[in-house]
Amino acid sequence: HLKKISWLMIGVLLTTHAVKTFNRNWDWESEYTLFTSALKVNKNNAKLWNNVGHALENQNNYAMALRYFLQATRVQPGELLLKMNKLTEARDAYLRALELDGTNADLWYNLAIVNIEMKDPSEALKNFNHALELNPRHKLALFNSALLMQESGELREREKIQLNAF
Numbered sequence: 001h002l003k004k005i006s007w008l009m010i011g012v013l014l015t016t017h018a019v020k021t022f023n024r025n026w027d028w029e030s031e032y033t034l035f036t037s038a039l040k041v042n043k044n045n046a047k048l049w050n051n052v053g054h055a056l057e058n059q060n061n062y063a064m065a066l067r068y069f070l071q072a073t074r075v076q077p078g079e080l081l082l083k084m085n086k087l088t089e090a091r092d093a094y095l096r097a098l099e100l101d102g103t104n105a106d107l108w109y110n111l112a113i114v115n116i117e118m119k120d121p122s123e124a125l126k127n128f129n130h131a132l133e134l135n136p137r138h139k140l141a142l143f144n145s146a147l148l149m150q151e152s153g154e155l156r157e158r159e160k161i162q163l164n165a166f
Contacts, residue, residue, distance in 0.1 A: 031055040046076035078110055082117065090114045105135035112144065121148055 027037040032055040039048050053068035073080055077097050078090035094111040101107065112127035128145035131138050 032059070044075055046072040046079055049075055076110070078114060082110075082114055087114060087118050091118065103134055105131040105138050105141065108134065109138060109141045109144075112141070116144075116148070121152055124148060125152075 027033050032052065035048055035051040035055060038045075039052060042048060049068050049072035053065045053072065056062075056065035056068060077093035081087075081090035081093055091111065091114045094107055094114060098104070098107050098111065108127050108131035112124040112131065115121070115124035115127060125145060125148055128141045128148065131141040132145065135141075
């Protein structure tokens with residue numbers, strides 16, 4: 001009896017996974033279908049919105065592509081501005097986003113990155129720490145805050161050496 005139930009369960013498991021695999025294969029039909037299926041799972045990823053926009057752009061569907069590009073900037077507002085070296089605008093975009101969602105550790109982390117680019121390490125460290133208060137396992141915030149603290153310690157040592165030289 002137990003052997004028949006085991007075989008039945010294995011058959012059901014294999015059948016369900018085969019059907020799932022068959023259906024998932026359609027997601028790989030084109031870049032557009034792949035990235036839109038990924039968006040169903042993760043709507044907070046600007047790169048996915050951007051990739052769908054590029055796929056639509058390749059299909060000469062520029063109006064729809066523009067909608068996806070704009071959504072990418074809404075999801076991660078300062079990322080494109082940062083890449084364009086528009087630091088003040090990127091900082092302001094993250095601050096506006098934080099007014100809407102102050103509990104988003106990724107926004108605090110990204111704001112810290114902008115602060116580093118703006119040569120404001122003390123503000124960056126505050127923002128990394130805020131990200132870590134919200135998500136103590138935020139690996140990038142942990143790593144970058146440690147680097148920043150190490151660099152600031154090294155800078156203090158260099159300043160001491162220079163002062164002692166006089």
